[in-house]
Amino acid sequence: MKKTVLFLFLILCAYSCKNSTFKITGSVENKKLNGKTIFLKQRINREWITIDSTLIEKGKFAFKGVIDTAKIGYLTYEYPSQNKVRQAFVLENGNITAAIDTSGFMVIKGTKQNDLFQAYQDEKNSFNKKTSAFYKSHIGKVKTPEQKLTLSTEIEKFNQEEISIDKKFVTEQVNTLVGTHVFMNTFYEFSVQEKEAIVNLMNIETKRIKRIQEIIADMEVEKKLAVGSPFIDIKLPGIHGGTIALSDLVGKTDFVLVDFWASWCGPCMQFLPELQSFYAKHKGTELEILGVSLDDSKEAWTTTVATHKMTWKLVSDLKGWKCAGSRAYAVNSIPSTVLIDKSGKIVGKNLSIPEMEKLLLDKGTKK
16 A cells, blocks of 8 residues: 555656646736637647637636646737737746737736746837837828838838847847747848857757757758859749749849749738839849749639739749748748849849849949
8 A cells, every 4th residue: 555655656746747837817908808719829830739728708818737848839819800819928837927908919927938038029019119100100101212212221220120139139048948939930030140140059959949950951051042142943833834943034034033922921912012013114124023932722822813913923832831942942931032133143132122123223224
């Protein structure tokens, strides 16, 4: 009997050593969210996995459970319909509080890593409010090419400010769970040199993370595709059948723009009207575009192309983020573009339309 009791005690000790309890206590200011479901989720290999769910009742909700190790979790809900709100946090041992204000912004605190992560989120939220106010103040006021160029310059300043916020946090917290999470969600903002500097600060455990290993591998591809390097050929199924190779297009016009996009990508759709105007102005001997879709649904791809009357060369192997074209160019965020000149040299990556206009103009004056 004593041996049985001891055995059970040892099992309980082993279990408690490997697992920790968490409790999330939530408060909600927006009364319209009462009765709505809030989910506790994880994202694994770009797939959303539901851990638990509960109803928001009388402005309150709660989760409680056991975890074997600290991990990144997400609180997510829909309001209004189809408008998904997601907030990342650290799902770890302890009492965690989550407060959702009337705008839907979440403040998640209560443990050391969540307090650290929230300080970063607060800084980003403050930045986003500033940029939103700037954009609202310029709606309908930008009409001339000079005004567009000035606006583009201001937007680039904002971009660099946001990159600085992310880079500072990642560098200071490089080997923490939240630091690694932020890096894996912002690394595409950084130059290869900036990414290398951060990777060099990582310990062995951080470098063993699968996604970090993928990012490091993509960095080697990026080095081969720096501005001034020759393009890498890709060959993918065309939207009207057959296949189209990038090498079939390079050299036929002054420039070829490879545009990586997808029908489900909001920023891609926002960029589309500007891209269409750019193409209409320069198509022919000056410019061709190869649109590489990261869709995995042929219907979504072809419907979007027909709806928006996209007339340039269009290809996709319908493999989503595993698209052979995007992997060849280490694309990890979209929209993403690569500009190639007539000689086959990469002359720009993710340039703004005004920047590409200038390159085409300079080329024209040299003819």
